[in-house]
Amino acid sequence: SQKIEQNSEALNIQEGKTATLTCNYTNYSPAYLQWYRQDPGRGPVFLLLIRENEKEKRKERLKVTFDTTLKQSLFHITASQPADSATYLCALDNRSNDYKLSFGAGTTVTVRA
């Protein structure tokens, strides 16, 4: 069956440190993988998209890697700030069903000042 698994535990880190989140998937053949941020009671906000032929992508303090052999994506927040506290969702398409994204359950990050 298809599965998308993110860090099962919430992540608590000190301000200024790097947060690293994982997203592992099974029985998907994605053309791309996306990361979203979601604050409590709000809709998800798009952060980054990485395609299957890209190894790494950066945007400001964010970095995403995508390893289609390991079927894994890593999401890094460098120089973390309390404002980065949120739930982060990974999402991927499936080539045969390109009309939808499948989401993981998310990882909640709390950055302590």
Add this chain to the structure above:
Amino acid sequence: DAGVTQSPTHLIKTRGQQVTLRCSPISGHKSVSWYQQVLGQGPQFIFQYYEKEERGRGNFPDRFSARQFPNYSSELNVNALLLGDSALYLCASSGQGRSTGELFFGEGSRLTVL
């Protein structure tokens, strides 16, 4: 520019009732998708519409239906509400054409079924 707008933001219904949720996509976006998010889980795909045609449907019962209007706005209808339908219903639009691509979500409609 206005983002994706959804209404109502909150609503309470009782079991067996029917509900209609509304969504206006970002101007110029022709694709609208609906997702259900239960507390503690990621969004689950319900429908995608592109150019007023249903392109895909998720694993939801026939009590769930949707449509897209000529102005690309959309409605999600849920009949015979069950307690388990309590969730945040998210609408998202995309300017990527038929494929999903990057999604722009609204703030959601929080449905509570008593």
